[in-house]
Amino acid sequence: METAQRFDLVTRNTAEVVEENELEELLADGSPSVYVGYAPTGEMHIAHFTTIRKLADFLNAGLDVTVLVADLHAHLDDEKSPFDLLDARTEYYQEAIEGMVEAAGADPADVTFVRGMDYQLDEEYALELYRMAAETTISRSQRAASEVVRESESPNLGGLLYPLMQSLDVEALEADIAYGGIDQRGIYMLSRELLPDHGWHKPVCLFAPLLSGLTGEKMSASDxxxxxxxxxxxxxxxxxxxxxxxxxxxxxxxxxxxxxxxxxxxxxxxxxxxxxxxxxxxxxxxxxxxxxxxxxxxxxxxxxxxxxxxxxxxxxxxxxxxxxxxxxxxxxxxxxxxxxxxxxxx
RNA sequence: CCGCCCUUAGCUCAGACUGGUAGAGCAGUCGACUGUAGAUCGACUUGUCCCCCGUUCAAAUCGGGGAGGGCGGACCA
Structure with a gap:
């Protein structure tokens, strides 16, 4: 497949690409890796399906696809998932995601699944996280996560660590491209800012549009x-x-x-x-x-x-x-x- | 460790001082109108008033204890 064709496949139905020329270079150079993370919180629904459906495009374009089941993130985000349910939800998410990949006409075996805590507790990861925490202001982190982490009158520290960890995930998973909903934009823009100082390159970002709910407003997972x-x-x-x-x-x-x-x-x-x-x-x-x-x-x-x-x-x-x-x-x-x-x- | 504040419908809250077993808005449900839904009208539903004990004929309301949450102070060799 020609580079231009792969570019179209990778970018179709996206809300934004940061930056297009960087993506072109990656595709021209070979088979870049793309990763998408899902925090195993509430039940998966049809909007998840639209983002997972797109993994088939990535596979067809010859990309190396990794799905992160971000178990720790699910707990760090205002304890959306209780700590002792992380195992069960992780297992459910992986099964559901595999099912969606297959339903999209791709082979789940071609996707690499990784669980957050499998590497997020490693020494190097922890050390880089502490360094980032030292370098990042509270308001900067809050701003990055504002569209993702649940708002609360009394926000916990977990929500501030969240975007830092997500940035480190890009490096830990050696991803060239970060894919996610456009709500993730704030976090990945922080990643592009931080990662060059932490031993990795700026990830190219691909954002999926956020779909409307069936009630005429933003989709609400709780409705x-x-x-x-x-x-x-x-x-x-x-x-x-x-x-x-x-x-x-x-x-x-x-x-x-x-x-x-x-x-x-x-x-x-x-x-x-x-x-x-x-x-x-x-x-x-x-x-x-x-x-x-x-x-x-x-x-x-x-x-x-x-x-x-x-x-x-x-x-x-x-x-x-x-x-x-x-x-x-x-x-x-x-x-x-x-x-x-x-x-x-x- | 000390002090102060908060906890009432799915959500945001009123009611508490001056005890009489609870209200508003939003949401929701059902009808009317539309070849859908929404909007708009009309009708309707909603509760261990955080928990326990006590005072009282009667406690969401007063007293005591507890839980959860928030804020502040103190301590800083």
């Missing part, structure tokens, strides 16, 4: 109605999509459209399939879309009605998460042990 869970049954998916905010002709804040764009279409592309909207004859009959762009322009011109879009989107989303859902359902103990409060009795 069930605003997201589709990986274990939601087809009925529940249909219901949530049906209830979603989806104004006629409006693309802004339209979660349904975004899921179709960032999750469904890339996976259909990978399979060489098209997006079919079944529509009653009275409204003009079925529609077939080969690209998201055409679907969006039809939606904007109001040729495609929200109700018809929702019906189709619900089915496709349901189908796309099906392999992950069944994989997780095969091992119910994973969720039960990771979330004893909500899945313990099931």
């Amino acid at each position: 069930e109605a605003s997201k589709v869970n990986l274990t939601d049954s087809p009925d529940v998916v249909a219901e949530k999509i049906g209830d979603a905010y989806c104004p006629t002709g409006e693309t802004e804040g339209n979660g349904v459209l975004e899921y179709v764009r960032y999750l469904v279409f890339p996976i259909l592309d990978e399979r060489g399939e098209h997006f079919v909207v079944e529509r009653p004859e009275q409204y003009g009959g079925d529609l077939v879309y080969e690209t998201y762009g055409k679907l969006e322009s039809d939606f904007v011109s109001e040729e495609l009605h929200p109700q018809d879009l929702k019906n189709a989107a619900g089915e496709y989303i349901s189908e796309v998460i099906e392999p992950v859902r069944s994989r997780l359902n095969e091992r119910p103990e994973l969720l039960a042990e990771a979330y004893p409060g909500t899945h313990g009795d099931q």
Whole structure:
């Protein structure tokens, strides 16, 4: 594959690339490594899927892909995960992520999985962390983490260590590229500032867009109605999509459209399939879309009605998460042990 | 180690001084209107008032003890 083609694959559906020319150089030089980290906190949902789906693009472009399950981070961020649940949540996250990689049409065996505490307690790592802590002001660290770490009236030190550790992770995992949601921008900009003084180079940063929730606002992981869970049954998916905010002709804040764009279409592309909207004859009959762009322009011109879009989107989303859902359902103990409060009795 | 403050609906809080078994906003649920949802109207729901003991006919409210959280002081060979 030519460098330009790989560049397009790597950067498609991203919110920002810092810096594009640095990425071009990396790709021209060979097979750079990219890493993405997930802190095993709450249950994984469809927005995670869109970022993991993109790992297939990286693999197809010949990148070396590492997924970090950042267990310590999950605890450092306002104790989102209790210390004694870190093992169970880490195991659940890895299983879910593997399922999503596979559902995206890639081979999970091609992804390197690393667990945070496996190296974050090493001497060199700890020493560099203390050095960074000495060099970084409280407000600088707070600013870097502000979009990621949970806000609180009485913030703990953990949230201040968080961005420093994440920066060190780039070096520890020898990553050339750091990938994550655009909410991670603050942290990686700090990384680019700090790492050159700590024995590593500035990472190229690739940011995924943050998807809208189904309620018309930012997706909230704690609001069930605003997201589709990986274990939601087809009925529940249909219901949530049906209830979603989806104004006629409006693309802004339209979660349904975004899921179709960032999750469904890339996976259909990978399979060489098209997006079919079944529509009653009275409204003009079925529609077939080969690209998201055409679907969006039809939606904007109001040729495609929200109700018809929702019906189709619900089915496709349901189908796309099906392999992950069944994989997780095969091992119910994973969720039960990771979330004893909500899945313990099931 | 000492002192002060806070803890009430899913969330933010009022009520406490002047005891009479609890309220607002937001959220949520349901209808109406739309070929979806939202917006807008209409209706509705929501609680171990942090825990224990005591005073009282009666305690969210008063007294004592405890837990969790916050703030400050002191100590600094």
